[in-house]
Amino acid sequence: MNPVIALARAEVLQLLRNKTTAAMVLVLPVVFAAMFLFGPGAQDWDLAITMLLVGAQGLSVYISTTAAIAARRQDLSLKRLRAGELPDLAILAGVLSPFAVIGVAQCVLLTGVVFIAGAPVPDNPLGLVVAIVGGVAVNAAVGLLTAAFTASAEAAQITTAPFFFAGLGGAIWALTTATPWATVLPGGAIAALVGGGDVLRPLASLVVWTAVAAALGLRYTKWDPRD
Template sequence: MSGTPTTATPQAAPARPLTTPAGRMAALARAELTMYGRSKGTLFAALFVPLVLPLSVAQAADEMDLKGAGLTLGTVVLPAAIGFALLFAVYSALVGIFVTRREELVLKRLRTGELRDAEILAGSALPAAATGLLQSLLLMTGCALLLDMSAPSAPHLIVAGLLFGLVICVALGAVTAAYTRTTESAQVTPMPMLIVSMLGSGMTVPLEVLPDRIATFCELLPLTPVVTLVRGGWSGDLSASDSLTALVTAVAWTALSVFAVRRWFRWEPRR
């Protein structure tokens, strides 16, 4: 029995998404980088201030009993330089960026497109975070060469501290922006975090030279575990228990700050 041959109908290939999360964030980051480069005040604070402040730390360190605390000039200045880069190039810069984009309704318009909330925040933060990372690496290299420091004893602790510092500063920048009403006030609202971190997180004054009670309290500050991990990773003097304590504190601040962003970040101007 002969029959009419049948031809199989080709199945249409599943439609591929036109964009991916990585592609969307990269496009947003490129646009943000253009606007970031046009802000002279932000660039000055992000690029110049972290280069100058370590000089004042070096001068102050000459009057400290570093040998008695088991420290050297390099292990004081280098972590401080990285801390300054994170504070000014990432945290302080992002407060102004998030507030400005919110007041200009940029964030509101972005939410109406394909971008998800996390992608908007991450893409907007990428240029500042990349600047902070690059500057930290340059400062690390410069301090190691100029201060004749030996190779780091535990590089993995330095990497962990730097990565935690970037995430914490990005998240806290978004949290601070949530409570900042105007672009002008964005120059003021980061000050408490800047002052507390510079004085209490072991940047300008190492915790090793502080009284025990004050040092114990300062260990709980957001950037203290970052400075502790970087300093201990370079010197090799950080014990396993102290490393674990610093890592747990960093994880706790990361989780707390991310929760605060999800709970309180504002996408539209205050009315």
């Protein structure tokens, strides 16, 4: 088996065997979806889709990757893997990829539920695709960077708060004002993409966030809990 896939598979197995993470990944989206299907029915569908995407990406990708990397460092998995043959990038890809895949799957599922609940399907779905894939990429990359400054899985509850709420705040900023500056924040970029219109500017924002966070994350990743 390809080593990165083998590592990702082992991560998924461990994720499903941990009741807390399994519930977060499997039950949470079902609860969100149920709220929409059986709820009063939202009037502002852009707001609904934006908040679902930003919320799911924040929880299932950003907070989960930060906690997972910190936990893997603490249980010495990262150090052991680094003593093996895989290059650094492949190790991180193996640990991160399950969350990225789960994040994309949740976003697709939740968006589908909103359409079933009655939202109009957009003319140009490209913006939505970019919002899902780009949002997941930003959250995974910033998760990697945040993990470098997170000592343990428990500490992730605190260290992830600023960026998580910045994501929600950016989305609300973009939804409530017409300023193009909101696109600078990832949440604002997601809102702009969901709202339709220009794809390039929010895409550029997401690419820059992902590239900078990934580069810094790789640079500062700690492999050993003693360092």
